[in-house]
Amino acid sequence: MIAIKNIGGFFVRRAKHGHPREMCPRKLSQQGFTLVEMLVVITIIGLIMGLIGPRVLNYLSESKVKAAKIQLQSFGGALDLFYLDAGRFPSTSEGLAALVRPTPGVAAWNGPYLKGGNVPNDPWNNGYVYRSPGEHGPYDIVSYGADGQEGGSGVAADISLDNLTSAKNE
Numbered sequence: 001m002i003a004i005k006n007i008g009g010f011f012v013r014r015a016k017h018g019h020p021r022e023m024c025p026r027k028l029s030q031q032g033f034t035l036v037e038m039l040v041v042i043t044i045i046g047l048i049m050g051l052i053g054p055r056v057l058n059y060l061s062e063s064k065v066k067a068a069k070i071q072l073q074s075f076g077g078a079l080d081l082f083y084l085d086a087g088r089f090p091s092t093s094e095g096l097a098a099l100v101r102p103t104p105g106v107a108a109w110n111g112p113y114l115k116g117g118n119v120p121n122d123p124w125n126n127g128y129v130y131r132s133p134g135e136h137g138p139y140d141i142v143s144y145g146a147d148g149q150e151g152g153s154g155v156a157a158d159i160s161l162d163n164l165t166s167a168k169n170e
Contacts, residue, residue, distance in 0.1 A: 061146065061155045062155075064124065065159065067123045068123050068143045068145075071120060071122065071123075071143075072128075072143070072159065075096060075161075076161055079113075079139060081110075082098065082099060082109075082111070082113055083138075085106075085108045085109060086109065087108075090103065090139075095130050096119045096128060096130045096141070097119055100112040100114050100117055100119055124146050126148045128141055128142065129141070129143075134162075136160075136162040140160060140161065141160060141161050142159070143160070145159060
């Protein structure tokens with residue numbers, strides 16, 4: 001004689017001696033998915049990722065460019081404060097580090113001028129290039145973009161304060 005008992009959502013069939021012989025789900029009509037159904041679902045997911053994936057990656061790279069522009073503007077504001085206190089901009093050799101650490105020869109240093117106590121890297125983890133005097137003003141700050149090399153186009157294009165101000169005027 002076989003006894004059927006419901007244990008935790010499963011029916012357990014017990015033989016005459018009381019040992020479980022077989023466990024089966026509550027609904028015997030729904031055994032699982034067929035291979036064809038699984039392949040169809042995987043294909044649909046692949047198509048969606050193929051269409052949406054590049055757009056998401058493009059937004060991600062555009063957001064890094066925007067973050068670099070915001071950091072450049074922040075550096076510009078910090079350099080203006082440094083100028084008001086010291087009467088000059090940091091030299092190329094002093095670099096942006098003069099915004100977070102006192103530099104020799106600047107008695108009126110009232111920094112740090114950047115939050116966090118360090119100069120952040122650009123969103124691609126490369127250092128910003130600072131020159132004073134600059135080619136386009138009292139200083140230039142440049143991020144070489146995604147490729148980390150001078151020049152480039154698209155996401156790899158150089159980002160500088162000069163590019164930001166000329167883009168606003170157009």
